[in-house]
Amino acid sequence: MSANPLLEAALQYARQGLSVIPVQAEGKKPLHEWKDAQEHPAGEAQIHDWWSQYPRSNVGIVCGAISGVTVVDLDGPDGLTSFKELGLPTSRVVKTPHGYHIYYLYTPDLHTGAAFLPGIDVRSDGGFVVAPPSQASGKSYEVLQDHPIVEIGPIPHELLSQHRNGTAPESNTAPGWVSDLLAHGAPEGSRNNDAIRLAGYLHSKGHPVDIIATMMEGFAAKCQPPMEQHELRSVIQSALRYPQKQAAVRIDGAPQMENLGDRYVFRWPNHNLVVEMGSIHRDHEDIRCLLDLYREMEDGSRDYLYGPVKYNIVTTGDRTGLTRYLKD
Template sequence: MSPNLYHLARLLAPGSDRSLGRVAGDLASAGVPVFPCLPGQKRPLTARGFHDASTDLAQIEQWWTRWPEANLGLPTGAVSGVVVVDVDVREHVDGRESMRRALDAGRVGMPVFTVVSPSGGRHGYYPATPGVVQRSWQAARAGVDFRGDGGYIVIPPSRTPAGSYRLVTVRQGAAAGIDSDALRDFLDPRPALQPGTAADRGVAQNEPGMVVSRLAGWVAGLGEGERNRGLFWAACRAAEYDIAPATAVDVLGAAAGEAGLGPREIAATVRSAYRTTHPTAFTASRPAGPAEASPVRVPVGAGWGLV
């Protein structure tokens, strides 16, 4: 059952007893699953990471008795009922500007509450949308990540050498939820390609540059953390247009290489995309490459502290 985010905010607010173990126990008692991360870091301490998150008080006590300074991790998505928009603030990218644009465009509402990370970033907390898969994603060029299904976030009062995670804003009447796919598409738009008639696809087959040049330009600009799934997406679009796999490897591969991917990784990703989207075409023309690889999973204002 999804937690009440206002109650969650109260549990994360500064108080007299802010020991990590005490907060972990309070969260578990409220039905919020948590797990330990390395003291001062974000990496999970347990073997299965966020998959080990628990509300079992005995387990929580065992973990924080063994690791009293362990940071607190919260799995995001359906498992906890919480999703988080993570806005990075770094030297070369400031996600706050991206979120200003998204707010002005009406692509996102205000979060229920906001946490400031030790690096100066912002974490906006929203309720997960019941019955909807909201996969985690990254839009590195926009400086924004989304933590949903398959992800986790480090929460207050966890700390790093740079400082502590701090609850800074709670907003009454905030957004009831978030359309994470719409936000991703706004922040990191894909080339607009819609397969048309068989004749249209035939033109693309005879002159593949008309299609793949747009895809390649987009792939070349992908940043670390989004290159694999971006190439996978582009290769799927090429397959939908009946572009020969060898052409996709040559043209998209050159762009992906510019973005930083290696030849073996490129071939495996394109192969996975074609087998997923258009297996018949791929069987007819199979690019040389390494052994089979698993498909790449293609999986916020004053309240944000933006002003």
């Protein structure tokens, strides 16, 4: 038996049919591209190889169909209060540095990132959770209750109905990664990316620039190495170039499509929403690229929604999805 408890935990999870990945020590970032782990679980040889390279890495469990689990993530006191109010059964419960993870059998109707009650969101297809005995922010992930997941089954319909109906208000609780960065700063190697991410989050929540600067100064001083003032100013100025958060709008129904030759136009008349899409050919692939995203106003003008942001657009059957990415 290995003397490394993290390796042993990863192997044990794999033997239970869970897809595992190595995650940054004392953090939550995957240590390599993990798309393949969403389709093919790593074997024991691969797991041994990972933990020989990164012996202190945390253990991540890929959620969704590949592992047969959907995890409810309770963040802070809001999450625990909201979950208790639902009165739902629990199976495997893990205490995290900032809340709890509740494991259920895979529930296809719920999607990763669905935040439908204060302090509660979901990890399913396309998401992962950090698992015991990992550590972050100097605190351990611990199993509090280890009832077999199969005895509980998928997430009950009471929770699904809350998600589908969209009845829950948005949580004001900051995500765990925000609390981590504000409390501990960023490690060497991810400092600049974490700084931009944090400043962008604070700006998106509507904080004025003086508050952002004050919060970011504390973060900058704790980074490894600490950020210089001119670096911090540059990060904040970059974040301020993007619009602050707008209220989310649920778009129902399939769009009307019009082919204009050089572009396609998708319209959702009930929402006055228009997407104009063209194509870029690269390396023999047809990369579909969003050109414009706006609302058509009564006077014929266009209300552009997201400023300097482009989107990839992907169509599958009758479903249309947008993936956001920043302009070059």
